[in-house]
Amino acid sequence: xxxxxxxxxxxxxSDGTAIxxxxxxxxxxxxxxxxxNEKAFPFVETPDKVADVVKEIExxxxxxxxxxxxxxxxxxxxxxxxxxKAPAFSYDVLASIVQRVKDDTQMEPQPKLQRSRSVGKDSDxxxxxxxxxxxxxxxxxxxxxxxxxxxxIILLGVSRSGKTPTSLYxxxxxxxRVVNYPFIAEDISLMRLLPEFEIHRHKLFGxxxxxxxxxxxxxxxxSGSEYASTEQCKLELDTVEAxxxxxxxxxxxxxxxxxxxxxxxxxxxxxxxRRLF
Amino acid sequence: xxxxxxxxxxxxxSDGTAIxxxxxxxxxxxxxxxxxNEKAFPFVETPDKVADVVKEIExxxxxxxxxxxxxxxxxxxxxxxxxxKAPAFSYDVLASIVQRVKDDTQMEPQPKLQRSRSVGKDSDxxxxxxxxxxxxxxxxxxxxxxxxxxxxIILLGVSRSGKTPTSLYxxxxxxxRVVNYPFIAEDISLMRLLPEFEIHRHKLFGxxxxxxxxxxxxxxxxSGSEYASTEQCKLELDTVEAxxxxxxxxxxxxxxxxxxxxxxxxxxxxxxxRRLF
Numbered sequence: 001x002x003x004x005x006x007x008x009x010x011x012x013x014s015d016g017t018a019i020x021x022x023x024x025x026x027x028x029x030x031x032x033x034x035x036x037n038e039k040a041f042p043f044v045e046t047p048d049k050v051a052d053v054v055k056e057i058e059x060x061x062x063x064x065x066x067x068x069x070x071x072x073x074x075x076x077x078x079x080x081x082x083x084x085k086a087p088a089f090s091y092d093v094l095a096s097i098v099q100r101v102k103d104d105t106q107m108e109p110q111p112k113l114q115r116s117r118s119v120g121k122d123s124d125x126x127x128x129x130x131x132x133x134x135x136x137x138x139x140x141x142x143x144x145x146x147x148x149x150x151x152x153i154i155l156l157g158v159s160r161s162g163k164t165p166t167s168l169y170x171x172x173x174x175x176x177r178v179v180n181y182p183f184i185a186e187d188i189s190l191m192r193l194l195p196e197f198e199i200h201r202h203k204l205f206g207x208x209x210x211x212x213x214x215x216x217x218x219x220x221x222x223s224g225s226e227y228a229s230t231e232q233c234k235l236e237l238d239t240v241e242a243x244x245x246x247x248x249x250x251x252x253x254x255x256x257x258x259x260x261x262x263x264x265x266x267x268x269x270x271x272x273x274r275r276l277f
Numbered sequence: 278x279x280x281x282x283x284x285x286x287x288x289x290x291s292d293g294t295a296i297x298x299x300x301x302x303x304x305x306x307x308x309x310x311x312x313x314n315e316k317a318f319p320f321v322e323t324p325d326k327v328a329d330v331v332k333e334i335e336x337x338x339x340x341x342x343x344x345x346x347x348x349x350x351x352x353x354x355x356x357x358x359x360x361x362k363a364p365a366f367s368y369d370v371l372a373s374i375v376q377r378v379k380d381d382t383q384m385e386p387q388p389k390l391q392r393s394r395s396v397g398k399d400s401d402x403x404x405x406x407x408x409x410x411x412x413x414x415x416x417x418x419x420x421x422x423x424x425x426x427x428x429x430i431i432l433l434g435v436s437r438s439g440k441t442p443t444s445l446y447x448x449x450x451x452x453x454r455v456v457n458y459p460f461i462a463e464d465i466s467l468m469r470l471l472p473e474f475e476i477h478r479h480k481l482f483g484x485x486x487x488x489x490x491x492x493x494x495x496x497x498x499x500s501g502s503e504y505a506s507t508e509q510c511k512l513e514l515d516t517v518e519a520x521x522x523x524x525x526x527x528x529x530x531x532x533x534x535x536x537x538x539x540x541x542x543x544x545x546x547x548x549x550x551r552r553l554f
Binding site: 016017019031032033039042043069071091096104110112123126130134164165169172173216258259260261263264265268276 | 285293294295296297299300301303304305306307308309310311316317319320344346348350366368370371373374375377378379381382384385386387388389400403404406407410411414417441442445446449450493497535536537538540541542545551553
């Protein structure tokens with residue numbers, strides 16, 4: 001790793017996956033102008049493992065002459081103490097909030113290793129999540145329209161409007177059973193909903209996208225094709241949006257949104273109960 | 278929502294998706310003995326929207342006689358001020374760390390709405406992620422073994438050892454292109470690797486699982502079948518583990534791990550560069 005005014009070494013250190021540390025670190029660092037050179041150290045649970053991390057921090061400091069930033073979350077006191085001896089600016093992402101919750105609620109925290117998503121104790125949650133992923137895979141891209149009564153939501157949209165990644169994210173993070181169905185040429189020329197969807201109207205949700213963005217995405221896939229042409233994209237989108245409006249199907253424009261944002265907005269608009277895995 | 282000694286109303290409030298707030302809140306609350314009644318309020322960016330949240334907080338306080346807990350992240354000062362007037366124990370999940378990074382680095386933070394994963398500025402990242410998801414879907418469950426040269430990793434294991442959820446999580450969160458291949462009866466009786474894998478040996482990674490756990494998972498799917506029987510599970514696992522050892526393929530036991538943990542451990546063991554989306 002090199003350093004200059006615009007860059008900084010950043011380490012994420014955790015006794016768990018370090019994914020929470022890293023996610024939080026990204027949001028914090030997003031507010032600063034330097035470019036982070038990042039490295040994650042998961043499962044740092046022993047003095048031996050933390051010694052390796054400390055060594056890397058020392059190397060970084062010696063090389064750059066500037067202390068690296070360390071975002072960490074470590075429950076075991078002796079492991080934590082060792083980490084805090086390293087030459088770094090270190091931020092415990094949990095400790096100050098845990099302390100404040102303790103003071104406010106007058107309850108004693110019981111520190112434990114971060115196994116928040118482990119399957120050991122909560123097998124039902126695990127099976128719910130796996131079942132949601134399997135259901136969603138089986139109902140991706142209109143593969144089948146059987147079993148719609150088990151769906152939590154049915155996403156509709158033209159090819160490349162973001163249905164598949166959104167569906168998988170919804171299943172993975174929120175345990176939702178998602179059907180996604182692409183409008184094909186015939187649906188578009190008839191401008192109608194499939195009869196299979198009639199009794200599940202309340203589950204329907206539309207995705208749309210700007211024609212320019214759709215063209216860009218389709219060009220990336222099939223450059224120069226009619227499928228990717230601005231005219232074709234515009235025709236499909238105009239027709240589908242008219243259908244959404246006529247049938248009173250709620251819909252959102254995915255053009256400048258991440259799958260996290262699309263998912264969150266859909267769940268909010270559809271009034272779905274949120275349960276993060 | 279009801280409250281008693283064992284439960285507390287908890288709100289996650291953010292001008293973004295609130296997923297970071299909620300993830301952090303889960304880890305913090307995992308250390309306390311009460312049961313959280315949770316509700317998330319994403320995209321709280323205006324005085325109007327925050328007024329609705331404040332109203333819900335007031336209702337909770339009046340109903341329970343105990344202040345609810347609020348984990349929040351809001352950049353706009355006027356919106357934040359309104360939230361802080363509500364009768365709650367409120368925790369800004371970012372502010373204190375941002376302040377300390379500012380002090381330590383002597384750099385000025387530029388607060389911005391949390392669009393960390395938006396596609397606007399970083400279209401390449403978006404396409405990388407989508408491409409990884411598509412590649413992984415196309416190579417799920419041995420559907421095809423074409424294009425292995427593009428794979429970042431190839432997961433091997435018996436049916437129900439956790440390959441599909443792990444593959445999708447790797448693609449979604451880390452942008453990895455993952456192939457997963459289930460050992461079928463013929464592979465197991467011949468106890469050999471497919472010749473297609475030979476030149477990609479360095480990409481192979483095995484998943485295994487305890488026979489009892491595998492039986493439980495398969496019973497959940499096909500109750501009473503030979504497929505789910507302890508003998509069959511044990512036979513398959515013994516054979517496959519022997520193969521992993523003989524061929525020097527690294528492997529892990531997924532029995533008590535979440536997909537996040539399986540993913541993190543594989544990436545660590547395989548020495549893969551980590552880049553969180």
